[in-house]
Amino acid sequence: MKVMVNSKSVDLDVPEEMPLLWVLRDVAGLTGTKFGCGMGLCGACTVHVDGQAVRSCITPIGSLAGKQVTTIEGVGATAIGQRVQQAWVNEDVVQCGYCQSGQVMSACALLAEKPKPKDSDIDDAMSGNICRCGTYVRIRRAIKSAST
Incomplete structure (x- = not known):
């Protein structure tokens, strides 16, 4: 699966249900996005998907095909x-x-x-x-x- 992260195409070989937060931190090495509560309630994991603020801890990577993800490293x-x-x-x-x-x-x-x-x-x-x-x-x- 390919996802655009900070305007760069990233090839990913991860399960589609894997939360975006862990893809960013553990696969892409972008550790600026933080884990807080794991339930989308605290906002520490906020990133942009197509310009909208989303909680990456509850956003499955499989839902992001063709979308642009922007992290704190790219904003x-x-x-x-x-x-x-x-x-x-x-x-x-x-x-x-x-x-x-x-x-x-x-x-x-x-x-x-x-x-x-x-x-x-x-x-x-x-x-x-x-x-x-x-x-x-x-x-x-x-x-x-x-x-x-």
Whole structure:
């Protein structure tokens, strides 16, 4: 099976039911996407599939034929990704950092859909991403800073 990951074609010989998270981490060597809960509830494993934020821990690789997967390693190649990553640095968002790849991916998907999000838009888009360090105020500031 071939899947596009970060704009590169990747040949995979894995079971179709294998979660995308483990394909990325264990097969493709892209370890920026993190395992959190394994049930799609915490957001640590968020990646983009055709531009939409999805939880890679519950997305079977077999459902991705012909689709484009973007991970934290590839999102910086986009203008939105660059703005979000710079805003994260400028606002000093990261504390422990474990959840941040998922946070960044969700923020990028939000800004692609709504370039000037309201607070309620940010709350809705980010509500599925848990930060145990509680950096939510800095995350919101960074998203506003990265908006156009």
